[in-house]
Amino acid sequence: MRETRHQFREDLVGLEQQVLGGLDLVISQLDRALESIAYQDVELASMVVVDDDRIDGRYLEVHQGILSMLARQAPVASDLRIVAALLHVIRCIERMGDQCVNIAKLVPLSGYESPKDKDILDAIEKMGLQARSQVLQAKEALASRNVRMAQDLVSQDASINRLNREIFKRAVEIGDDVDMREWGMFMILVARCLERVGDNTVDIAEQVVFVVTGLFREMDDTTPASSPRIVPEPGL
Amino acid sequence: MSVTTQTPPPPSRLTGGARQRRRKNVNRLMMGVSTLAALIALAVLALVLVDIVIKAAPALNLDFFTKNPVPFGQTGGGIADSIVGSAILIGLASAMAIPIGILVAIFTNEFAPPRLSSPIRFALDILNGVPTIVTGIFIYGLLVIGHTQSGWAGAIALAIVELPIVARSAQEVLALVPRSLKEAGLALGLRRWRIVLRIVLPTAAGGLVTGAVLGVARVAGETAPLLLTSSIFSNLGITTNPGVALPNIPVTIFTLSESPSPQDHAQAWAAALVLVAFVLIVSLVARTFNERSRRKIAD
Amino acid sequence: MDLDQTEQVDVSTAPESPPEPETMEREKLEPARGHAISIKDLNAYYGERHAIKGISLTFEPNQVTAIIGPSGCGKSTLVRCINRMHEEIPKAHAEGTILLDEEDLYGSRVDVTAVRRQIGMVFQKANPFPTMSIFDNVASGLKLAGIRGDSMRERVHRSLRAVGLWSEVSDRLNSPGIGLSGGQQQRLCIARTIAVEPEVILMDEPCSALDPIATLKVEELIDELKRRYTIVIVTHNMQQAARVADSTVFMLDGEVVEHAPTNDIFTNPSDERTERYVTGKFG
Numbered sequence: 001m002r003e004t005r006h007q008f009r010e011d012l013v014g015l016e017q018q019v020l021g022g023l024d025l026v027i028s029q030l031d032r033a034l035e036s037i038a039y040q041d042v043e044l045a046s047m048v049v050v051d052d053d054r055i056d057g058r059y060l061e062v063h064q065g066i067l068s069m070l071a072r073q074a075p076v077a078s079d080l081r082i083v084a085a086l087l088h089v090i091r092c093i094e095r096m097g098d099q100c101v102n103i104a105k106l107v108p109l110s111g112y113e114s115p116k117d118k119d120i121l122d123a124i125e126k127m128g129l130q131a132r133s134q135v136l137q138a139k140e141a142l143a144s145r146n147v148r149m150a151q152d153l154v155s156q157d158a159s160i161n162r163l164n165r166e167i168f169k170r171a172v173e174i175g176d177d178v179d180m181r182e183w184g185m186f187m188i189l190v191a192r193c194l195e196r197v198g199d200n201t202v203d204i205a206e207q208v209v210f211v212v213t214g215l216f217r218e219m220d221d222t223t224p225a226s227s228p229r230i231v232p233e234p235g236l
Numbered sequence: 237m238s239v240t241t242q243t244p245p246p247p248s249r250l251t252g253g254a255r256q257r258r259r260k261n262v263n264r265l266m267m268g269v270s271t272l273a274a275l276i277a278l279a280v281l282a283l284v285l286v287d288i289v290i291k292a293a294p295a296l297n298l299d300f301f302t303k304n305p306v307p308f309g310q311t312g313g314g315i316a317d318s319i320v321g322s323a324i325l326i327g328l329a330s331a332m333a334i335p336i337g338i339l340v341a342i343f344t345n346e347f348a349p350p351r352l353s354s355p356i357r358f359a360l361d362i363l364n365g366v367p368t369i370v371t372g373i374f375i376y377g378l379l380v381i382g383h384t385q386s387g388w389a390g391a392i393a394l395a396i397v398e399l400p401i402v403a404r405s406a407q408e409v410l411a412l413v414p415r416s417l418k419e420a421g422l423a424l425g426l427r428r429w430r431i432v433l434r435i436v437l438p439t440a441a442g443g444l445v446t447g448a449v450l451g452v453a454r455v456a457g458e459t460a461p462l463l464l465t466s467s468i469f470s471n472l473g474i475t476t477n478p479g480v481a482l483p484n485i486p487v488t489i490f491t492l493s494e495s496p497s498p499q500d501h502a503q504a505w506a507a508a509l510v511l512v513a514f515v516l517i518v519s520l521v522a523r524t525f526n527e528r529s530r531r532k533i534a535d
Numbered sequence: 536m537d538l539d540q541t542e543q544v545d546v547s548t549a550p551e552s553p554p555e556p557e558t559m560e561r562e563k564l565e566p567a568r569g570h571a572i573s574i575k576d577l578n579a580y581y582g583e584r585h586a587i588k589g590i591s592l593t594f595e596p597n598q599v600t601a602i603i604g605p606s607g608c609g610k611s612t613l614v615r616c617i618n619r620m621h622e623e624i625p626k627a628h629a630e631g632t633i634l635l636d637e638e639d640l641y642g643s644r645v646d647v648t649a650v651r652r653q654i655g656m657v658f659q660k661a662n663p664f665p666t667m668s669i670f671d672n673v674a675s676g677l678k679l680a681g682i683r684g685d686s687m688r689e690r691v692h693r694s695l696r697a698v699g700l701w702s703e704v705s706d707r708l709n710s711p712g713i714g715l716s717g718g719q720q721q722r723l724c725i726a727r728t729i730a731v732e733p734e735v736i737l738m739d740e741p742c743s744a745l746d747p748i749a750t751l752k753v754e755e756l757i758d759e760l761k762r763r764y765t766i767v768i769v770t771h772n773m774q775q776a777a778r779v780a781d782s783t784v785f786m787l788d789g790e791v792v793e794h795a796p797t798n799d800i801f802t803n804p805s806d807e808r809t810e811r812y813v814t815g816k817f818g
Contacts, residue, residue, distance in 0.1 A: 005815040074774060076801045076813045214803030350625060416662040420724070422623060424676040424731060425652030434675075438666040 008073050012082065015065050016143075019086050022058045022093040023139040027132060029055070029100040030197065034128040036107050037190060038121070048104035055097035062090040081214060085207040089142065092200040096135070099193040099200075106186050117180070120170050120187050127163045127194045130156070134201040141208045150205035154219045160198035167191040285512070292509040295502035304473040305488075311499050315507055317474045321482035322456070325387060325466065328478060329394035329455055334448045337402030345410040346432050357407065364400035371396050372461035380465055387478030390466030397458055398451040405447025409440045446522045453518040457511050459486035485511055562696040569596030569765040570636050570734040572617060577631035579609075579616050581624070586612045588789040590631075594735075599757060599766045601780035601797065603773055605817065609789040610769045614737045617767070618654040619647050635734065652676075655733035659740040661720035663712035663727070669695075670708040672723055676731040694726040698756055718749025725756065729764070736760065738768040742775065754779050773813060777801050785809045 029048055036045040066087050069075060075083050134156050141149040168191070171184035202219060210216045299314050306313035340360070344353035375393040379386070413436050421431035437444070466481040467490075475482055485507050492504035572594040579587035586609050594600045602610040615621040616629045619640065633640040640650050663672045671678075673691045682690070695701045700722050704715070712723055721741060728736060738757070742750040757779055760766060770776050776783050776797065783800045785793045785808075793806045804810045811817055 004817060008815075076773070076777070077804050077810050079814050080802060414662070416658060416660060417664060419620070419623075419658065420662040420664070420727075421675075422620060423618060423651055423656035423658075424727070425648045425650075426676070427648055435664055435666075439664070441666075 005073075008069075008075075011065070011069060011073075012075075012079065015062060015069070015086055016082070018058060018062050018065070019089055019093070020139055020143055022055065022062070022090060023135060023142075025055050025058065026093055026096045026100070026197075027135050029097060030128070030132055030135065033100040033103040034125070036104055037124065040107060042108050045104040045107035049101050052097050052101045055094060059090050059094040062086065078211070081211045085142075085211045088207050089204050092203050096197050096200050099197050103190050103193045106190055116183065117170065117174060117187075120167055120174075120184065123163050123167045123170070124187060124190060124194075127160055127167070127191060130160050130163070131194045131197045131201075134160070134198055138201040138204040138208075141205060142211075145208065145212050147209055147212050150208040151219065153202055153205040157198045157202050160195055164191045164195045288505060288509050288512060292502065292505035295499070295506040296509075300503070300506055311497075315485065315488055315503065315510075317483045318485045318488040318507070319510070320474050320476065321387070321466075321469075322484040322486075324476060324478060325390050325394060325462070325482055325484055326452060326456055328387070328391035329398055330448070330452050332391070332395040333398035333451060333455075334402050337399050337451070338406045338444060338448075340399075340403045341406035341410055342432060342437075345407055346428065346436065357404075360400040360403050360407075363396070364404065367460070368393075368397055368458050369460040369464075372464040375461065376464040385466055385468055385481035387466055387480065387482040390462050390482065390484070391478065393461035393465050394455045394458060397461065398455045401454055402447050402451040405450060406440075406444050409443030409447060410436065412443065413439050442525045442528045445525045449518055449522040449525070453515050453522070456514055456518070457486060459490065462487050463490070562693075562701070564697050564759055564763045566597075566762040567764075569598075569761075569763070571596045571634075572735055572765065572767070573634040574617075575632040575634070577613075577616060577629065577633065579612055579621055579629040580627065581612075582626040586789050587616065587629070590789075590791055592784065592791055592794060594765055594767055595782065596765045597761055597763075598781040599761050599768060599779055600782050600784060601776035602767065602769045602784045602786060603771070603776050603812075604786035604792075605812070606771070608786040610786050611739055612789075613786070614656075614739055614767055614769055617735070618656055618737055619650050620656065622647075652731055653733050654735045654737060655728035655731065657721070657725055657728055657736065657738045657741045660744050661717065661724050663715075663720050663723050665711070665713050667712055668709045669704050669712050669715070669723065672712040673726045673730050676727060690730050690732075691726075694730040697729060697759075698722040698726045699752065700726060716749070718745050718752060721745060721749070721753060722756065725753070725760075729760070733764070735765045735767070738766065740769055740771060743771065750775070773801075785812060787812075 029051060032044055033048050035041065036048065066083055069083060134153055137149060137153055137156065140146070141153070168188055171188050174180050174184040206217065206219050209219070299312060301314055301319065302316050303312070303314040304317045305315065340356070344356050348356070371393050375389050375396070379389040379392065417435055417439060418431055421435050462484055466484060467487045469475070469481040469483050489504050489507045489511070492500045492507065495501070574590055574592045577587055577590045578585070590613065602613065604610050612621060616631075617633060617640070619629075621627055621629050629641070631641065635650075635653060639645070640654075664675060667675060670691055673694050674687055677683075677687045677690060692701070695704065700719060703719065704710075713720070715723060721744075725741075742753050745753065754775065757766060757768065761781075768776075768779065770779075780797045783795065783797045784791055785800065785804075785806070787808060793800065793804060793809045795805070799805075800809060801813060804813065
């Protein structure tokens with residue numbers, strides 16, 4: 001016999017799949033944006049900018065789906081938490097998409113034959129890979145409702161923040177050459193975008209914890225790796 | 237398609253075919269048969285009434301209702317004493333049977349546990365079915381043998397006949413009072429007897445009156461008990477003392493029809509008409525009360 | 536709130552009754568310290584059937600507590616044990632302790648009708664007395680308990696104002712109680728209940744026979760009533776429990792599964808069975 005509220009369950013699963021798919025879109029955008037930075041590929045960069053429409057479209061679809069579900073199905077308890085979380089997460093996805101676009105827009109500005117600093121480029125590459133892995137981890141944590149994996153993202157994000165500071169320092173010390181300094185500034189901006197992507201993955205992680213535990217905690221560097229779940233006593 | 241022959245249009249879901257037509261005809265037949273049966277029943281009633289009216293006509297005049305019977309051999313006179321006597325007998329019987337009947341019903345429906353109320357209901361049904369001649373003999377043996385006939389004996393015998401009718405009808409009506417009303421009373425913290433008095437009885441009032449009225453209509457024509465308890469009376473005219481046998485309509489019909497005189501026969505028919513008219517009027521009154529009561533309870 | 540004239544379609548009650556008016560003018564109730572109900576180890580039976588299995592529970596004063604659960608879980612039975620109506624059913628009995636403040640309602644010397652004067656009940660289908668006028672209906676608990684005259688009239692008027700019926704019926708207090716619409720009849724029954732000034736009000740699915748607008752009016756009324764009374768409401772409508780109750784009890788098979796603030800029950804219940812019930816995974 002079919003489970004009760006079968007259509008509702010299907011719709012909810014469908015919404016979640018759309019959100020997870022949105023994270024895939026972010027990863028693909030991130031990859032291409034970083035590649036366009038590394039190889040100064042203006043065409044690739046403009047493709048990234050155009051394809052952001054897909055992420056925006058995904059945002060609108062999910063938003064509409066959630067409104068409809070709230071109005072018609074009155075979800076409660078864990079259903080309500082997942083719906084609220086999905087709304088938050090799709091927002092993060094849209095912002096991450098915008099960050100990728102910002103990165104891509106910096107490509108033509110950094111000049112065709114601009115001087116580069118190897119250290120900075122390496123750091124940017126590392127940051128990119130780290131950001132990518134965090135997005136993937138956030139997706140996995142959400143899909144499998146894994147609290148540990150979500151909480152781990154905080155410490156993961158620490159390394160992005162560290163790399164960001166390194167790049168800043170290196171760019172400040174880059175020397176007197178004007179072109180070099182200009183390029184360095186652009187790289188700082190790129191690093192900033194990547195750092196924001198990292199922050200968004202932490203936001204997503206917070207939502208995962210909320211869905212599972214029903215508690216919302218701001219996760220930052222001071223959150224211990226495994227905070228025990230506090231359950232209200234029955235018969236309150 | 238030829239112009240001269242016309243084939244009927246093919247049957248659709250809505251118009252049906254031969255099977256539909258057959259069902260329609262069976263329907264018409266059944267309606268016709270049942271209408272005919274109703275007409276026959278009505279016709280019988282009409283015939284009876286018309287017959288009585290025709291045979292009673294010669295004796296119907298003002299004297300009939302206002303004068304006492306004349307001695308044997310003379311013509312004229314009326315059944316005034318029987319009318320008064322019947323009224324007293326019915327009045328006394330009802331004064332006994334109606335309160336007791338309603339109280340019994342209240343007891344079985346509102347206060348008694350189920351293991352008591354079922355046997356009581358059953359006993360009332362049996363009492364209802366006892367032939368009235370048996371009731372008559374019972375009272376005869378109890379109150380008449382060794383003494384004389386009396387209006388009291390007649391009234392008591394009639395009361396025994398009337399009691400189960402009133403009681404059973406009251407039970408049915410009280411059972412119709414929705415449980416939710418009694419629950420509402422209980423939930424307000426009211427005591428049971430208060431609930432019965434102020435909520436149940438007023439709600440069932442119409443139906444209770446109907447039951448009482450039907451009881452009265454029934455005993456108005458009971459002859460057997462009165463034959464044994466209140467049939468030998470001195471022709472002193474209108475008597476109101478229940479200590480002696482009171483003249484009454486059913487017994488009067490009986491004696492008048494045994495008489496050889498055709499005027500007496502006509503008077504017997506007239507007396508019968510009075511009885512029928514009384515039952516008719518009383519039934520109409522009962523119906524009106526029933527309608528009002530049903531409207532209150534149905535809401 | 537935009538209220539249209541949907542009441543006119545309600546033909547089950549008197550067809551000439553006016554439609555539900557657009558607003559409900561209520562007089563604010565004077566707040567009063569409520570009374571707590573404390574149930575300890577209650578067992579209730581219908582003959583051999585064990586319907587309430589050793590329940591212990593507290594209803595906080597001046598709060599609305601909702602009891603939810605699937606059909607047959609015992610929620611109606613539970614509230615009927617509180618005002619001792621359960622034992623009016625043939626072959627039904629209950630044992631245990633129910634404390635109203637400090638007094639045990641099941642004490643050996645307790646008078647059952649006195650219990651019911653302290654604990655009022657509103658039923659699923661409005662049951663105004665058909666032979667009584669609106670005034671007499673509200674006064675029925677008072678008159679028949681010996682309160683008469685001016686103070687009775689005062690209390691009747693106050694109750695009608697409290698339930699928002701005054702503006703709708705003040706000109707026809709002597710007309711029959713059943714001439715009102717369904718929602719008005721239910722509010723009349725609530726007025727009748729509060730006229731006797733009980734300490735606790737029990738409501739057994741009070742809105743399930745009402746249309747949505749009448750339901751909302753009764754819910755607003757409940758919100759107001761808790762300033763003065765402790766209220767326990769049985770409902771099979773979870774959305775209603777979510778709207779109206781401060782705390783919610785989930786029952787299953789004669790037992791309490793979870794009792795928590797309503798917000799918790801509907802955003803983050805602790806028991807798996809509660810979760811399955813409120814999200815509709817039952818079935």
